[in-house]
Each structure stands twice: as structure tokens, then as C-alpha cells.
Amino acid sequence: MPSDLRAAPAKASGLRRLFGEPLLLTLLVLAAIGLFILPLAAVGRLALFASGGGVDAFAAALSSRSVQRALWHSLESAALSAALAVVVGGGLGLLIGLSDLRGRVALSFAILMLMMIPPHVTAIAWMQMLGPSSVLLQMLGTAPPPGSTNPLYSREGVIALLALQQVPIVYLTLRAALRALPRDLAEAARVNGAGPWLLLRRVILPLMGPAFLAGFALAFVAALGNFGVPALLGIPGRYVTLPVLMWQRLASSGPSVLADLAVLATLIGGIAVLAVWAQMRLARGWAVALIGPAQQPLRLSLGRARPLVEGGLWALLALLLLAPLLAMLATALVPTYGVPLNAATATLRHFHEVIFTQSVTARAFANSAGLAVLAGALVAGLALATGALLRGPAAAGARGIATLAEIAYALPGLVISIAFIIAFIKPLPLIGVSLYGTHAIILGAYLAAFLAVGLKPVGVAFAALDPALQEAARVSGAGFWRRFWRIDAPLAAPAAASGAVLVMLTAWNEVTLSSILWTRGTETLGTVIFNYEDGGYSTLAAAMSVISVLATLLLMLALHWLGRNLPPGIIPWRG
Structure with missing residues (x-):
């Protein structure tokens, strides 16, 4: 057989190895640099x-x-x-x-x-429950005297x-x-x-x-x-x-x-x-x-x-x-905070206003929903990619990325936010665009702060996989990407989905990270609720809070349903 023909399969095999674990590790390292190291x-x-x-x-x-x-x-x-x-x-x-x-x-x-x-x-x-204007305590006849200080202050x-x-x-x-x-x-x-x-x-x-x-x-x-x-x-x-x-x-x-x-x-x-x-x-x-x-x-x-x-x-x-x-x-x-609740005063006006009238609240709902879903999906993808490398020749690099994620998770949210402002307030090289004041900087902070949340259930799932599956696929000639898409991703997908939902639950109402990252047009649900209460609009803050809690409850119930088919330990409240 001519030497050039013998070299062709070896060259193809080398390219396949180059575009397998090394390529994925390179992409993950670049993500880690942007999310952790630079900020x-x-x-x-x-x-x-x-x-x-x-x-x-x-x-x-x-x-x-x-x-x-x-x-x-x-x-x-x-x-x-x-x-x-x-x-x-x-x-x-x-x-x-x-x-x-x-x-x-x-x-x-x-x-x-x-x-x-x-x-x-x-x-x-x-x-709102313990203050002197508490509607609930007024109904029970146990409200503190008017003008007294809220005991929680x-x-x-x-x-x-x-x-x-x-x-x-x-x-x-x-x-x-x-x-x-x-x-x-x-x-x-x-x-x-x-x-x-x-x-x-x-x-x-x-x-x-x-x-x-x-x-x-x-x-x-x-x-x-x-x-x-x-x-x-x-x-x-x-x-x-x-x-x-x-x-x-x-x-x-x-x-x-x-x-x-x-x-x-x-x-x-x-x-x-x-x-x-x-x-x-x-x-x-x-x-x-x-x-x-x-x-x-x-x-x-x-x-x-x-x-x-x-x-x-x-x-x-x-x-x-x-x-x-x-x-x-x-x-x-109630129409105004402090007014007693009865059949004559009960109104749904505040719910109608926060859902249909206030442009900032509608924008905040859209921003929070979009950022939460995108953060959950990206965390699931990054967690799957990192977990797939934990058992191969790139395991040391994957463990390093997981360690950076754990360190970021341990840091207070405001530290992450300030780090992203300092790192990305200036225009980015080559494209000349600053991320400050955009949805991208909030999303990046979410990914940095919550990646560890998605890595935990995925790590449990990959540790439970039988290595014989990988070995059999490798002996049969399957390359890294084929093994990843046909074996790793399907088997670890439920764990990645549970991690994604946990991230969505956290990001949906998050306020610490976004409190100093938001600008006009990028308001999140948490910041609007906080600003309403801080500005004295307690009834609007209460209406938005009730809606956000109901949404959180529905997401947790969905995760509970998903957990019926997951290994023990992935869904926290399922024994």
C-alpha cells in the first residue's frame, strides 16, 4: 500500500482526536477566562x-x-x-x-x-405582616399602634x-x-x-x-x-x-x-x-x-x-x-397600604397594573424570564461539557474549571457584580462595545455565580455512569463527539435539566447580582420589586411578589415531577 494512503487514516484519526476533548476543553477554558478569571x-x-x-x-x-x-x-x-x-x-x-x-x-x-x-x-x-399597617393583623385586631416602628427594623x-x-x-x-x-x-x-x-x-x-x-x-x-x-x-x-x-x-x-x-x-x-x-x-x-x-x-x-x-x-x-x-x-x-381588607375594599387593581399597565414591570417579567431560561440552558450545557471531560485525559482541566465555579459560588453576589462592572465597563477589544448596561453582563454574572449549582447534579450523574459504556463505544471506533451525543448527553440530561431548573428558580427572582448591574431597559423582576418597596409602593411590590412566588412554586412542582425519573439525591427534597 502506498505510504500516502497509509498516512491518510492516521491523519484523520489525529484530526478527530484534536477536535475531540482538546477542542471542548479549549472552549471551556475560554468560557472560564471570561466568567471567572478576567472579572x-x-x-x-x-x-x-x-x-x-x-x-x-x-x-x-x-x-x-x-x-x-x-x-x-x-x-x-x-x-x-x-x-x-x-x-x-x-x-x-x-x-x-x-x-x-x-x-x-x-x-x-x-x-x-x-x-x-x-x-x-x-x-x-x-x-407587611408585622408592621403597624399590616392588613392581616388589622383583620385579626392585633396590629401594633399606628406610627410605631416595625419590629423588624x-x-x-x-x-x-x-x-x-x-x-x-x-x-x-x-x-x-x-x-x-x-x-x-x-x-x-x-x-x-x-x-x-x-x-x-x-x-x-x-x-x-x-x-x-x-x-x-x-x-x-x-x-x-x-x-x-x-x-x-x-x-x-x-x-x-x-x-x-x-x-x-x-x-x-x-x-x-x-x-x-x-x-x-x-x-x-x-x-x-x-x-x-x-x-x-x-x-x-x-x-x-x-x-x-x-x-x-x-x-x-x-x-x-x-x-x-x-x-x-x-x-x-x-x-x-x-x-x-x-x-x-x-x-x-387593598387599594392603599394600611386600609383594612374587606369585601368593599378588596381590589385586583394592583395585579392588573403590574401585569398590563406598568411598562417597567412587563419589561422586568420578560427580562427575568429570558435571562433565567437562557442562564439555565447555558449552565446545563456547560455542566454537561465539563462533566464529560471529568473521566478522560482532560480531567485535570475540567476539575480546575469546577473549582473556579465553586470559588465563584462562595463569593458574595455583590462581589461578582462589581467584578463584572470593572472587567467589562470598557469597550471590548476588536468589537469596541461595552457590556455594561446590557443584558449580557447580567447573564454573565448569573453564569459565574450559578454554574456550580448546575455542576453538582451533573457530577452525581456522571459518577454513576458505567465506564464500560464508554469503553465499548471507544473500542467500536466511536469518537469523542459521537460518544458524547449518543451516551453521555442522553444519560446525564435529566440531571442537567434538574440543575437548569434550579438555576432558573434562583435567577428568576434574583436581586443581589442585578441590583447594581441593571440600567433602564434591563430591569429584572427582583430589582423592580425591591425598587417598588424601597420607593414606598408597597401594594405594587406585594402584587409582583405574589406572582413571583406562584411562578416559583410552579417551577418547583415541575422539578418535583421531573425528579420521579432521576437518581436519588439530585432533587434536594426527594429522598
Whole structure:
């Protein structure tokens, strides 16, 4: 056979390998540079090396009384709310995960609703329920005296609602750890005469120590970067946190304060990363090696107390979920906030106005829906591509991208937003167009902040795939792209879809990222709700909030239906 004919198949094989994993890895690296490396490097460069930056800039920031006060408020509220969330979320996780309670899936679904309802909507609902103009309390005859201060406008109010938002994070962390607990240990303790309380104190709680620590760290970081609750409750209560101070400075001075904001963003971002690093170090020292595979979880009998415990749990969740939502609905149905609700005053005018009349709200609904769907789809695609590389020669690069996504997820949302402003406020090279003030910069921030959410279920799905499928396809001559489209993508698609829906749920009502990225024409649902409440239009804010909560509930129900055909652990509230 001529040598040129023998070389042709080898050349084709080389090209096929070149346009397989290397091409996909290159595309993912370019995406990671745009989403993670460039924005975060821009913040670091401006804070450390630009004119007026460096050690002197950090010293000047830390010597400012407003920064000192805001930093202390951030650390205090994050630590105390995380501790409270560990007590409540950990207790719920142990009770639902270890006992023979009925309706555990429904209970988990209700607990997760606390997290899926965005912070600013939660704050608005509780403000409208407990304030002196509360329509619900007026109907019950228990409203505070007119002119009295809303009790939530305080340090305690901020901490309480931050804790409420973080309870599901601790709950999910503990439930995942309980699923990995070998049942043999508990069975051995029970055979030796240990009752439920002794078993809990001497066996389960020590083994769950790293999970409690991880839940505290995650809750601390989430509360540290929370914007909606401290902004709506802390500003009138004179309890300003660092993210709110950054928002106030940018709103009052514009892009001219980007250097100062870069310093503050580096400061709060460094605290968040340090908290996660400390948690990982402590968890490694605390962890106990368990022998044996995970088994079916314990079902400790509650005996005659089970109906009482179930009734108490549902009453608690009704108070935490339904009562503030009913208060918000009542506010949306009255002509003016503070007017009693009855048959004569009830009106749907505010719902009609936010849906059909206000151009900004219609635009916000369209922007949020489009950005949420696009972010979900792109996260699903990036997660599938990254997961497909985790088992091949490009695994190191894929793990690096996943690590960058985890770091971005740990950073407060305002840090991501400021990073994107600094990186993309100037016109892009070659095309000469700035992304600032466009939908693209908001979408990019969503992808950077939420990619880790999509990677988690996809990683679980790829880890469960039988490698023999890939080997059989490779032996049969199938190239990378053929294997990806015929094997990997179909099998991991349900997990990618669940991740996409979780991203859509989060992006639909998101306000922290978009609070400083939006401009006229790019308003999102979260920013409009926040601006309505901040501007005193409580009835319009309530109407939009009710609609957004209903949409969130429908999306969660759709995810619940999809979860029937997914492996365990992908849908958080399905055991």
C-alpha cells in the first residue's frame, strides 16, 4: 500500500482526536477566562495595583468608621444567623432524616421553599405582616399602634430573617450527610442497649460534626453576601452591612467609586473564601473514616408522640411560609397600604397594573424570564461539557474549571457584580462595545455565580455512569463527539435539566447580582420589586411578589415531577 494512503487514516484519526476533548476543553477554558478569571483578576488588580490601591487603600478603608461599622454588622449578622440556622435546620434535618415521620418529601419541599423565595420577597412579606399597617393583623385586631416602628427594623430583625433564609442550606447539608451514614453503627449501638437519645448523643451527633460545620460555613457565607434582607430591614433600622454600604456608594456616586468598591469587594470576598477554607481544614481534622457503604437511613420510632410532632412541624412551617405570604396577598388586595381588607375594599387593581399597565414591570417579567431560561440552558450545557471531560485525559482541566465555579459560588453576589462592572465597563477589544448596561453582563454574572449549582447534579450523574459504556463505544471506533451525543448527553440530561431548573428558580427572582448591574431597559423582576418597596409602593411590590412566588412554586412542582425519573439525591427534597 502506498505510504500516502497509509498516512491518510492516521491523519484523520489525529484530526478527530484534536477536535475531540482538546477542542471542548479549549472552549471551556475560554468560557472560564471570561466568567471567572478576567472579572476576579480585574477586581484584584484595581484593589491592589491601581493608583490609590494597595496596602494604603485597605488601611484607609478599614480606618473608616462607616466601613468598620458595616464590616462588624456583616460579621455579626452572618455568624449569629448561621448559628441560629444550624440549630433550627440541624434539628429539622435530624428529625425528618432519622425518625418515622410521615410526609417527609412534602416537609422537605416546604423547607426548601424558604430558600427558593428570594430574600427581598421574604423581607417584604414579613415587614407587611408585622408592621403597624399590616392588613392581616388589622383583620385579626392585633396590629401594633399606628406610627410605631416595625419590629423588624432592627439588628434582631435582620439576623432572624437571615437565619430563616439559611435554614434550608443547613437542612440539605445534614440530610446529605445522613444519607451517607452506614446503618451498621447505629444498629450496633442499639443492640448494646442504647436508646434513641443516647444513640443520638454518642454516635450520630459526633459523626455529623463535619456536616454541622459545613452547614454553618455555607450559611455564614450566604448571609455575609445577602443584600435583600439587610437593605430592606437594615437601612431603616440603621444596621447597614458591607454589601448594602457598597450598593449605597455605587448608587450615589456611580462608576467613579469603582476603586473603593474593589477594595471592599476584595475584603468581603477574602472573608468568604477564608471561611470556606477554615471549614474545610476543620472538617478534615474532625472527619471520621466510616467503613461500609451507605445504607437505608434509620427510622427511629416516635411512638405516640408522632402525631403531635407532625402537627407541630406543619404548624411551624405554616407560620414561616403561609402567614407572611397571606399578609403579602392581603396587602396586594387593598387599594392603599394600611386600609383594612374587606369585601368593599378588596381590589385586583394592583395585579392588573403590574401585569398590563406598568411598562417597567412587563419589561422586568420578560427580562427575568429570558435571562433565567437562557442562564439555565447555558449552565446545563456547560455542566454537561465539563462533566464529560471529568473521566478522560482532560480531567485535570475540567476539575480546575469546577473549582473556579465553586470559588465563584462562595463569593458574595455583590462581589461578582462589581467584578463584572470593572472587567467589562470598557469597550471590548476588536468589537469596541461595552457590556455594561446590557443584558449580557447580567447573564454573565448569573453564569459565574450559578454554574456550580448546575455542576453538582451533573457530577452525581456522571459518577454513576458505567465506564464500560464508554469503553465499548471507544473500542467500536466511536469518537469523542459521537460518544458524547449518543451516551453521555442522553444519560446525564435529566440531571442537567434538574440543575437548569434550579438555576432558573434562583435567577428568576434574583436581586443581589442585578441590583447594581441593571440600567433602564434591563430591569429584572427582583430589582423592580425591591425598587417598588424601597420607593414606598408597597401594594405594587406585594402584587409582583405574589406572582413571583406562584411562578416559583410552579417551577418547583415541575422539578418535583421531573425528579420521579432521576437518581436519588439530585432533587434536594426527594429522598
